[in-house]
Amino acid sequence: AQSVAQPEDQVNVAEGNPLTVKCTYSVSGNPYLFWYVQYPNRGLQFLLKYITGDNLVKGSYGFEAEFNKSQTSFHLKKPSALVSDSALYFCAVRPAGAPGTYKYIFGTGTRLKVLA
Amino acid sequence: NAGVTQTPKFRVLKTGQSMTLLCAQDMNHEYMYWYRQDPGMGLRLIHYSVGEGTTAKGEVPDGYNVSRLKKQNFLLGLESAAPSQTSVYFCASRSTGDTGNTIYFGEGSWLTVV
Numbered sequence: 001a002q003s004v005a006q007p008e009d010q011v012n013v014a015e016g017n018p019l020t021v022k023c024t025y026s027v028s029g030n031p032y033l034f035w036y037v038q039y040p041n042r043g044l045q046f047l048l049k050y051i052t053g054d055n056l057v058k059g060s061y062g063f064e065a066e067f068n069k070s071q072t073s074f075h076l077k078k079p080s081a082l083v084s085d086s087a088l089y090f091c092a093v094r095p096a097g098a099p100g101t102y103k104y105i106f107g108t109g110t111r112l113k114v115l116a
Numbered sequence: 117n118a119g120v121t122q123t124p125k126f127r128v129l130k131t132g133q134s135m136t137l138l139c140a141q142d143m144n145h146e147y148m149y150w151y152r153q154d155p156g157m158g159l160r161l162i163h164y165s166v167g168e169g170t171t172a173k174g175e176v177p178d179g180y181n182v183s184r185l186k187k188q189n190f191l192l193g194l195e196s197a198a199p200s201q202t203s204v205y206f207c208a209s210r211s212t213g214d215t216g217n218t219i220y221f222g223e224g225s226w227l228t229v230v
Contacts, residue, residue, distance in 0.1 A: 032217050043206055043221040051217060104219060108158035
């Protein structure tokens, strides 16, 4: 079965330190990969995506993610965390090809807490 | 610059009552989705639509119905609400083609069934 895993329910990091939020996936073909962020009582906001090309993609608010095909991972990173980065982060995968191209698979979310 | 708009934002229902959640998008997107978000379970797809007049079941369709009579609107109905349907509901949309890979979400609708 196709799936997305975010192995950490919560990640704590000190302000100014680098952060990593992990995501691994299990889908067939070459998937499209996404990161979304959700602030309290808000909808999900798009951060970045990998479709093809350079394995390191840059997104909003200084975030970046690295696609690793051999490890089937798409970890979210930021060189220096801010308290305002504290939120719930979702990894999502859109399996390539048809059928099923209409459906996106979301991870269960990782809560990032940046400590001042 | 509305994007995806959901109404209502908050609602409390009694068991057995019915209601409809409305989603409207102004981006001329073909695909629209309804998800529910529950603690520890991430987002689960309820129903989706690939175009006006078409709908399809997602992972957790039971107890819900949908309609897409107009391209810009996607309605989610609960005919007889149950406490298990207490959740946060998100509507989302995207366009077709390579530029349409990104899903855009509404702000959510918080539903409590008592």
